[in-house]
Amino acid sequence: xxxxxxxxxxxxxxxxxxxxxxxxxxxxxxxxxxxxxxxxxxxxxxxxxxxxxxxxxxxxxxxxxxxxxxxxxxxxxxxxxxxxxxxxxxxxxxxxxxx
Numbered sequence: 008x009x010x011x012x013x014x015x016x017x018x019x020x021x022x023x024x025x026x027x028x029x030x031x032x033x034x035x036x037x038x039x040x041x042x043x044x045x046x047x048x049x050x051x052x053x054x055x056x057x058x059x060x061x062x063x064x065x066x067x068x069x070x071x072x073x074x075x076x077x078x079x080x081x082x083x084x085x086x087x088x089x090x091x092x093x094x095x096x097x098x099x100x101x102x103x104x105x106x
Contacts, residue, residue: 010066010105013049014056017066017105018095026068026098032058037090048072051093064097066105071095 010017034054036046051072059067072093 008104013052014060015065016052016056016059017100018052018055018070019066019068019100020070021068023066023068023098023100023104025104026066026096026100028068029059029062029064029097029099031094032062032067032097033092033094034058035090035092046091048091048093051091055093055095059097062097064099066098066100067095068098068100069095 008019008021008023010019012018032055034051036050036054055067055070059065070093072091074089074091076089
């Protein structure tokens with residue numbers, strides 16, 4: 008299984024049948040008064056890692072992430088027209104699962 012680590016949490020872009028699922032997590036960075044273009048994937052992972060830890064997990068499976076435009080109307084009133092997002096399922100994986 009391929010994964011990356013951030014803030015002590017394993018980020019897995021695929022699913023794991025051995026994982027004990029704890030629930031969905033989701034973050035979005037950006038909006039009317041923030042500068043999402045100054046943020047990056049590390050910021051997304053940091054926020055997601057906090058949520059996974061709060062649920063008692065050590066991994067985020069089915070991890071997806073990216074950037075999206077907020078649309079022309081929202082960008083007219085915003086400082087930024089980009090939003091970073093990330094989501095997945097908080098889970099517990101054993102050390103053997105992470106080898």
